Amino acid sequence: MSEVKGRLFDYRPFGPRDPHETHRAATPLELFFDLVTVIAIASAAVGLHHGIAEGHTMQALPVFMVAFFGIWWAWMNYTWFASAYDNDGPIYRLLTFWIMFGFLWLIAARNDPSHATTAHRYAAGIAVAQVLWVALAWLLVPGTAVFFAVLALAAVTELMVPVYAERAGMTPWHDDHIVERYGLLMIILLGEILLAGSASLAKGGEEIGLTSPLLHVALASLVIAFAMWWLYFSRDDHLRVHTEHEGLHFQWGYGHLIPFAATAAVGAGFGVLVDIVTGHAHIPLRAGDIAVALPLALYMAGLWFVRDRFVLDGGARAVLPVFAVLVLIAGALMPAALESMAVLSVLAVFVRSVMATRARRRIRAES
Numbered sequence: 001m002s003e004v005k006g007r008l009f010d011y012r013p014f015g016p017r018d019p020h021e022t023h024r025a026a027t028p029l030e031l032f033f034d035l036v037t038v039i040a041i042a043s044a045a046v047g048l049h050h051g052i053a054e055g056h057t058m059q060a061l062p063v064f065m066v067a068f069f070g071i072w073w074a075w076m077n078y079t080w081f082a083s084a085y086d087n088d089g090p091i092y093r094l095l096t097f098w099i100m101f102g103f104l105w106l107i108a109a110r111n112d113p114s115h116a117t118t119a120h121r122y123a124a125g126i127a128v129a130q131v132l133w134v135a136l137a138w139l140l141v142p143g144t145a146v147f148f149a150v151l152a153l154a155a156v157t158e159l160m161v162p163v164y165a166e167r168a169g170m171t172p173w174h175d176d177h178i179v180e181r182y183g184l185l186m187i188i189l190l191g192e193i194l195l196a197g198s199a200s201l202a203k204g205g206e207e208i209g210l211t212s213p214l215l216h217v218a219l220a221s222l223v224i225a226f227a228m229w230w231l232y233f234s235r236d237d238h239l240r241v242h243t244e245h246e247g248l249h250f251q252w253g254y255g256h257l258i259p260f261a262a263t264a265a266v267g268a269g270f271g272v273l274v275d276i277v278t279g280h281a282h283i284p285l286r287a288g289d290i291a292v293a294l295p296l297a298l299y300m301a302g303l304w305f306v307r308d309r310f311v312l313d314g315g316a317r318a319v320l321p322v323f324a325v326l327v328l329i330a331g332a333l334m335p336a337a338l339e340s341m342a343v344l345s346v347l348a349v350f351v352r353s354v355m356a357t358r359a360r361r362r363i364r365a366e367s
Contacts, residue, residue: 026180030082037075038188044068045192045264049271052291053281064268066151068261073158076253079181080162084171085112117168125161129154163250179238182256186232189260190225192267197221199274213277220342221270224296227345228263231303231320236311236356251306258302265295273338289338293331296341300324300348308352316355323348 044067051060103123112119132154140147197218239252269291275281276288304320312319323344330340 026177026184027082030079030181031184033075033078034185034188037071037185038192040071041068041189041264042192044071045268046271048265049268049275052268052272052287053275053283055283057287057291064265065261068264069155069257072257072260075185076256077162080171080178080253083174083177083181115169115171118165118171121165121168122161125157125164129157129161132157159254175239178253182238183233185260186263187229189263189267190229192264193221193225193228193270196267196270196274197225199271214274216338217270217273217277220338223342224266224292224345227342227349228266228296228299230349231300231352232259234353234356235360236307238307248310255302255306258305259299262295262299262302266292266299269293269295286332286337289331289341292338293327293341296331296345297324297327300327312356313359314355316352316359319348319352319355323351 044064047067048060048064051057051063110116132150136147136150136154140150197220239249269288272281272283272291273285273288276283276285281288300320301324304317304324308317308320326344327341330344331337334340
């Protein structure tokens with residue numbers, strides 16, 4: 001018993017991890033943190049789904065974006081901190097449950113003197129941002145000009161803290177670990193789309209046939225989710241060139257807000273389509289198609305922004321922007337919009353894969 005107790009409560013130094021250690025993988029604690037994060041994202045997406053279905057898109061969309069930003073930012077800060085300092089000890093685990101990032105950075109500063117200035121900058125910046133968020137929540141009237149001004153200031157402050165802190169010395173984050181963490185969150189978010197598809201089958205019950213609109217929604221959600229997965233997990237490495245150029249990793253890390261939020265919104269869009277088909281929404285079918293098309297196009301554009309414009313060249317680099325435009329056109333104008341978007345998603349995977357393979361062969365031949 002004493003041996004077990006010692007293992008449970010032993011103190012582990014809070015020093016930096018080796019950014020080049022082999023076989024670095026996500027821990028069960030990080031996966032648990034992802035689960036909590038996705039539950040929060042799903043709640044935000046449900047609000048967007050019902051807002052669109054009730055014809056209040058312009059009111060629901062800003063609320064979703066603000067909520068998603070807050071959830072994603074908490075996840076991203078924890079992910080990058082854990083990549084540099086996660087020791088998986090009991091104190092770290094308890095603090096993760098409490099999730100007080102400023103406190104964690106002060107501990108890192110004490111145990112990693114070489115990055116103490118960076119850690120102190122993180123702690124101070126987070127404290128300033130928290131003051132702004134508290135003022136926003138408790139002192140200001142929602143909807144006023146001052147409220148929106150402080151909201152914007154708080155968001156910009158949050159975004160600038162890592163940029164300012166890392167200038168004093170880059171924290172020892174692990175590139176393979178970070179790529180894995182982002183990929184895991186993407187997989188869970190794609191599950192929200194599959195969940196919307198399964199909901200359409202559940203609502204149809206035994207009445208679903210080959211011509212049932214609910215079956216079309218379910219099949220389209222599967223095809224589009226699989227295509228989105230394939231586009232993200234291509235053979236082209238994320239962060240491959242970003243680690244070689246100072247500052248580009250910020251574009252990759254921050255830029256993922258676009259494909260992450262877009263993926264959650266695609267799931268909400270399919271939820272809207274289910275409500276329309278079952279008569280629970282009072283908006284036209286075309287509005288539901290657009291609710292899928294717009295975030296799907298943003299997803300493709302977001303992948304181009306964080307990866308393809310760096311790792312591809314020639315015509316391959318333009319594949320995702322072109323298909324993003326085609327998806328928007330299909331959602332807004334084509335008769336069988338949902339089916340067209342599903343076909344375009346598959347074509348995007350095929351065309352990009354072929355052109356990227358040719359580009360890689362050409363580069364190898366030239367070298």
